[in-house]
Amino acid sequence: MSAIAERLSTDTPRPAPRASDMPTCPICADSLVAAEGSAFSADGELSYLWSCETCGYGFVTRHAVKTFVCY
Ligand SMILES: [Zn+2]
Numbered sequence: 001m002s003a004i005a006e007r008l009s010t011d012t013p014r015p016a017p018r019a020s021d022m023p024t025c026p027i028c029a030d031s032l033v034a035a036e037g038s039a040f041s042a043d044g045e046l047s048y049l050w051s052c053e054t055c056g057y058g059f060v061t062r063h064a065v066k067t068f069v070c071y
Contacts, residue, residue: 023050023061025050025052025054025055025057026057026059027052027055027057028052028055028057030052030053030054030055032050032051032052035048035050036049036050036051036058037049044064044065045062045063045064045065046065047060047061047062047063048060048062
């Protein structure tokens with residue numbers, strides 16, 4: 001009688017893709033998944049408005065955006 005334990009790994013290690021792109025709330029450290037809004041500034045920066053669902057704290061992150069020029 002052989003007992004073969006077939007172990008299927010269900011918890012595959014995932015590096016949490018794009019997790020580094022998502023900001024965390026500076027108040028409660030909750031991770032924010034979706035920006036409430038975005039806006040381009042005149043100097044080519046993209047601003048995201050974030051609002052924490054947990055504590056309601058809102059803040060803005062700015063990202064430098066490369067301008068793509070198509071000829
Ligand atoms: Zn928060």
